[in-house]
Amino acid sequence: MRLVIFLWCFIALVSAAPQYHVLPSLRDRAAIQNSWQKERIEKVIPRILEKYNVDMWIIAQREYGEDTVFWSLKMAETFAARRRTIYIFERTNGTYRHHIFLDNTAQIWKDVRSVVEKADPRSIVLNIDQDIAFSDGLHAGEREILERTLGPWRARIRREPNVAVEVIETRVDGMLEVYRQMMENVHAMISEAFSARTITPGQTTTMDLVWWYRERIQAQNMTTWFHPSVEVFRKGGHDKVPNEPEDEDVVILPGDVLHVDVGVVAYGLATDTQHMGYVLAEGETEPPATIKNALRTHSNKMQDAVRRALKVGSTGDDVLKESLEDIERQGVVGTVYSHPIGDW
Numbered sequence: 001m002r003l004v005i006f007l008w009c010f011i012a013l014v015s016a017a018p019q020y021h022v023l024p025s026l027r028d029r030a031a032i033q034n035s036w037q038k039e040r041i042e043k044v045i046p047r048i049l050e051k052y053n054v055d056m057w058i059i060a061q062r063e064y065g066e067d068t069v070f071w072s073l074k075m076a077e078t079f080a081a082r083r084r085t086i087y088i089f090e091r092t093n094g095t096y097r098h099h100i101f102l103d104n105t106a107q108i109w110k111d112v113r114s115v116v117e118k119a120d121p122r123s124i125v126l127n128i129d130q131d132i133a134f135s136d137g138l139h140a141g142e143r144e145i146l147e148r149t150l151g152p153w154r155a156r157i158r159r160e161p162n163v164a165v166e167v168i169e170t171r172v173d174g175m176l177e178v179y180r181q182m183m184e185n186v187h188a189m190i191s192e193a194f195s196a197r198t199i200t201p202g203q204t205t206t207m208d209l210v211w212w213y214r215e216r217i218q219a220q221n222m223t224t225w226f227h228p229s230v231e232v233f234r235k236g237g238h239d240k241v242p243n244e245p246e247d248e249d250v251v252i253l254p255g256d257v258l259h260v261d262v263g264v265v266a267y268g269l270a271t272d273t274q275h276m277g278y279v280l281a282e283g284e285t286e287p288p289a290t291i292k293n294a295l296r297t298h299s300n301k302m303q304d305a306v307r308r309a310l311k312v313g314s315t316g317d318d319v320l321k322e323s324l325e326d327i328e329r330q331g332v333v334g335t336v337y338s339h340p341i342g343d344w
């Protein structure tokens with residue numbers, strides 16, 4: 001029943017025209033973002049340290065040579081690590097504490113050593129990992145000094161890449177509502193771009209649309225993390241193949257299928273969306289059955305397969321394998337890939 005209601009709401013949502021949301025001022029957004037950071041530092045990190053039975057987690061970095069995790073811990077008003085910035089999160093005797101040291105003299109290492117001696121942790125996690133970039137943020141020189149500083153506690157260093165990954169991936173409650181608004185902004189933007197308000201067939205080019213998105217994102221008081229791309233698939237023309245240069249400037253014509261890849265950033269959160277569009281040909285009042293059918297029998301089946309496979313507790317590899325097997329059984333040819341979404 002719950003599923004039925006959910007699907008119905010989803011249909012109602014997508015069929016209503018998406019609206020732009022006016023985002024709060026930068027100052028108000030910073031306050032919201034900082035409340036999330038507080039929750040991550042005070043509630044999320046201790047929960048993850050407990051889950052992996054870690055006594056101490058140290059994140060050390062210098063100005064402009066930040067650990068990947070730094071970006072998930074910093075406050076909204078912070079744009080880089082300052083001098084040398086060291087975070088220590090510790091769970092000792094059932095008590096959770098965190099320390100932030102900021103200094104560019106040797107004193108900082110004495111401070112770190114003193115925290116370690118006092119806590120005498122059984123395990124110290126450092127962000128070193130050969131597979132997961134998010135868990136490998138400790139710079140090489142920084143690691144050398146840190147290991148020297150730890151002295152006898154060096155033997156307690158443990159690698160637990162899931163600590164960094166889970167801190168970065170965990171979304172706190174308040175983010176969801178904001179994410180919905182950001183996504184509605186993206187959907188409103190795509191509706192506006194893929195319409196006669198923005199495209200004049202025979203005149204407007206794919207690059208015009210790309211730069212239209214860039215300006216629109218800025219006008220909505222958001223930023224982005226990648227240059228958008230817009231491509232044309234044309235009957236009788238070449239098939240768009242992966243890895244083809246995306247900077248080809250093409251005049252959009254009636255009967256073209258369009259594709260956009262666009263993302264926005266606000267409140268430290270990032271989105272990433274790809275949509276298809278169709279430009280009505282002369283005399284058409286709706287897309288031809290072949291186009292609608294392609295959407296239903298390929299794209300939508302693919303989306304449904306991925307949605308079915310996305311289950312709490314599954315790994316990315318599980319979802320990938322299950323989705324690909326599912327679409328293969330249905331005779332759909334497709335590709336599944338993803339980026340982490342959230343702080344990145």
Ligand SMILES: *[C@@H]1O[C@H](CO)[C@@H](O)[C@H](O)[C@H]1NC(C)=O
Nearest residue numbers: 020021022023025219220221
């Ligand atoms: C963008 O921010 C400016 C300055 O705060 C504000 O005047 C404007 O209404 C905002 N625009 C949108 C679309 O949110």
Ligand SMILES: *[C@@H]1O[C@H](CO)[C@@H](O)[C@H](O)[C@H]1NC(C)=O
Nearest residue numbers: 092093094095117118119120
């Ligand atoms: C933890 O408890 C032990 C035994 O009560 C005590 O000696 C030690 O100082 C405590 N450590 C910290 C960091 O409070």
